[in-house]
Amino acid sequence: MASRLTLTLAALGLSALLHPAAADPARAVVELFTSQGCSSCPPADALLAEYSRQPDIVALSLPVNYWDYLGWKDTLAHVAFTERQKAYAHSRKDRQVFTPQMIVNGKKSSIGSDRAEIERAIQATTKGRSALPVAITLSEHNGTLSIAVEETPDTTHRDAEIWVLPVLKSQTVPIERGENRGKTITYANVVRGLNRIGEWHGGSARFEVPLETARKGGDAYVVLLQSTDAERPGVILGAAKGPGF
Template sequence: MFHGGIMVSQLKATLAALAFAASLQPAWAEPPRAVVELFTSQGCSSCPPADQLLVEYSRQPDIVALSLPVNYWDYLGWKDTLAHVSFTERQKAYAHSRNDRQVFTPQIIVNGKKSSIGSDRAKVEKAIQVTTKGRSTLPVNVIITERDGTVTIAVEETPDTTQREAEVWILPVLKSQTVPIERGENKGKTITYANVVRSLNRVGEWRGGSARFEVPLDMARKDGDAYVVLVQGTDATRPGIILGAAKGPGL
């Protein structure tokens, strides 16, 4: 009985250790090769094919796909139910960073750098190739863990890292949202959007090496059901190239 008691105690301790270790595992272990941001609008007649393309990208484990609905087409007769002015501002800031002033829908920005027509798969794939420069993953590692209501973000540079100044962001998202559109250019259509961003939340600064950041889980998922983390360079307070990214659980 004595030896049996020791064995039971050891088994319980082992199971507890395994459970603890499991709780610290990365939410998503495969590092992405690209972040694809689609600026779209429910009032844009040419956007539905791009929305569908983003749904397809959202299913690829090595792609972080994001929908950012803009509000500047609301005057056409239908107010976008998911749009936010901060997404419009982000799209314009990207245009200023590129010095091309091109703001349109549907527009995809790949890795914070390359613009493409959002419905043109070939051009989006080309943009991914150009911005990754032969790499299979983004140059900065981002690992997410969740424990006791807290999201821990670990950021680590790799030998491929050349830029070491960036900001860390967490973006709550709705994994899937279907919207029946009653007026405007898409009247009568029902469109499903993938990974709809709900807000842009700055977590802190990264200046190379290894760094850790903690965010309450409630904030990470606020108004959404999942989240994404981005490590993004800045260019005179404008968004720059995306150095690293990770998906939260369930994406």
């Protein structure tokens, strides 16, 4: 006859299967604008890799292309990432664009290798909250990603957009020329595309996108709910990591 302890453990195991543990809610999104041709970027790339291992942080690497003329063309860069970085600068009205630059929660700019400055930016943008203000739940079924955005009682959260970003979780690049010549650098959570899925206006909402789109060029994906400011990226209201992180 099975002991009471055995039966209890079995019941707990069955419960875990039926009700899997929810993912840690995202507390912050950190976006590193970096370049393989930037000699000061490797320490920031290593720091982003550390952040990528924190369950409540969505860490993203967005390689830019404006240092390609220094002698090495960044093999992961995309002009859309350069445009996003410049749009952030216009939204902040400081026009500061540099590498390595970390943007925290779509709002604060920090030197990408300065851990203390980044931590202060996280604290300033979360205002003591343990999670971003709008909850996002992801599910996959029959080749489709479903994105559920919860209604929030905070009436200031309106007019945002849902974005799906394919991500390559790790990519090692030997750099043969330029300022980082001879180095081999491993990049974490490299964004491979920016896909705008739809608009959100404050209530509960559901969006769907083919998984093929969500993962195109990568092996994972993240979802961002981001406010807009004159068609420029603004404060990030919610974020979620897809399976595999």
